[in-house]
Amino acid sequence: MNALLLAQGEEAQPPLIPHLDELVIGLIAFVIVFGFLAKKLLPNINKVLEERREAIEGGIEKAESAQIEAQSVLEQYKAQLAEARHEAARLRQEATEQGTAIIQEMKAEGQRQREEIIAAGHAQIEADRKAASAALRQDVGKLATDLAAKLVGESLEDHARQSRTIDRFLDELEEKAEAVR
Amino acid sequence: MSADQTLAFDPDCHIFTGCGFPAPGLHTFMYEPIFTVGSFDFTKPMLLAILGSIVVVGFFWAAFAKPKLIPGKMQMVGEAGYDFVRRGIVYEIIGKKDGQKYVPFMVSLFFFVWIMNLWSIVPLAQFPVTSLIAFPAALALIVYVTWVSLTFKKHGFVGGWKNILGYDKSLGAILPLIMLLEFFSNLIIRPFTHAVRLFANMFAGHLLIVMFSLATWYLMNGLGFVYAGASFVMVIVMTAFELFIQAVQAYVFVLLACSYVQGALAEHH
Numbered sequence: 392m393n394a395l396l397l398a399q400g401e402e403a404q405p406p407l408i409p410h411l412d413e414l415v416i417g418l419i420a421f422v423i424v425f426g427f428l429a430k431k432l433l434p435n436i437n438k439v440l441e442e443r444r445e446a447i448e449g450g451i452e453k454a455e456s457a458q459i460e461a462q463s464v465l466e467q468y469k470a471q472l473a474e475a476r477h478e479a480a481r482l483r484q485e486a487t488e489q490g491t492a493i494i495q496e497m498k499a500e501g502q503r504q505r506e507e508i509i510a511a512g513h514a515q516i517e518a519d520r521k522a523a524s525a526a527l528r529q530d531v532g533k534l535a536t537d538l539a540a541k542l543v544g545e546s547l548e549d550h551a552r553q554s555r556t557i558d559r560f561l562d563e564l565e566e567k568a569e570a571v572r
Numbered sequence: 573m574s575a576d577q578t579l580a581f582d583p584d585c586h587i588f589t590g591c592g593f594p595a596p597g598l599h600t601f602m603y604e605p606i607f608t609v610g611s612f613d614f615t616k617p618m619l620l621a622i623l624g625s626i627v628v629v630g631f632f633w634a635a636f637a638k639p640k641l642i643p644g645k646m647q648m649v650g651e652a653g654y655d656f657v658r659r660g661i662v663y664e665i666i667g668k669k670d671g672q673k674y675v676p677f678m679v680s681l682f683f684f685v686w687i688m689n690l691w692s693i694v695p696l697a698q699f700p701v702t703s704l705i706a707f708p709a710a711l712a713l714i715v716y717v718t719w720v721s722l723t724f725k726k727h728g729f730v731g732g733w734k735n736i737l738g739y740d741k742s743l744g745a746i747l748p749l750i751m752l753l754e755f756f757s758n759l760i761i762r763p764f765t766h767a768v769r770l771f772a773n774m775f776a777g778h779l780l781i782v783m784f785s786l787a788t789w790y791l792m793n794g795l796g797f798v799y800a801g802a803s804f805v806m807v808i809v810m811t812a813f814e815l816f817i818q819a820v821q822a823y824v825f826v827l828l829a830c831s832y833v834q835g836a837l838a839e840h841h
Contacts (some may be wrong), residue, residue: 406598406705406767406775413706416618420625421711424684427629429676432636436647436654439639446641 532557591786593790596782601703601775621701624687628643632683657682657826658708665830670837674830677718681711682826685770689776689818692778693811700818703774705767708825712767723836766828773821777814784810 535557585591635650643651657679662671688707692695693702701707724732733739738754740747784806791800 417710
């Protein structure tokens, strides 16, 4: 209710003339505020604001460096992976080549062996044929001579003539056989 | 209450009782001293001024005495207020480089004026200290001394006068007239309007609130209750409006102070 109190008898002061006591109190009151804020409290907060700014910038820097590191690690990893892939491809290629070479070699070996076996077989057959042919020639000569002797009744002991005739006969036979073949 | 005091407003005075409306006036802004030392009268507005200082300092003490990197609630609010004045007014008007030095002054000025205004609607206080011309005048005087001394410090004696008087050779014949106008405008009228703008706003606002409050009480009789209700609504509306005006006037006061300092620092007026 103080606002509603009026001092009796006191003249109302013109509102635009400052009261000196109030002016002094106003100055003192403001100086108190300014003193505390300017000397202590605002420097305090400025320091902290600066620290915070630095902390945030430091945090950003840290994050950036971490990102750069992560990037480099990733690149390293990618390079390693590529290398590994390359190596694997190389090995595969090598294995394929080696396999092909081995197969080739084996084929060649098989071929060679086959030919050897065939050749051996041919030689054997030739030898047998020759032996058989020699034996046959002898036997056929003898049989023919014996048969001729029986038929003629005389011994064809004349060895020289005899073998000449037989040989001529057999040669003719051979020629015939050659012609037929 | 001493014997030579009477109530300006009789609680039993209502409409239709033959009692006239006890309209508020200049006497509304006058207080009996709480105590007197010699010729010095200590009054309620003075008490509120000192309390206002304590509130501002107390708030910023709570917010900034032990500031932390990660702010608490008080610090967060304090920082918001601090940043509002620093970035929103000082850096905006004077610039970051030159303005840096004046931030503490302008922050103090803003919160001091605002709290002085705010007393208007604080229960029990209910008086805007700034509605007494002495308080805005004291602040305007500090601002005046600041920018005038700054002008001469920055530009020297002759340069300072040129700055204040808006000396510009290209004006030719009308230059003396301009200088005369600038002299009055800057050195005499400026501090006056600076103080009076704040004073008059607070004075008028307080007068309106008191007027509607008194009317509400006065009208409480018979049919008058209907009008009393309307008047009471106006008390609420005016109080809310004052809350807005108080902040705006504090802002304007500091804005002008910054603009004067900026003018003092500028090369060409």
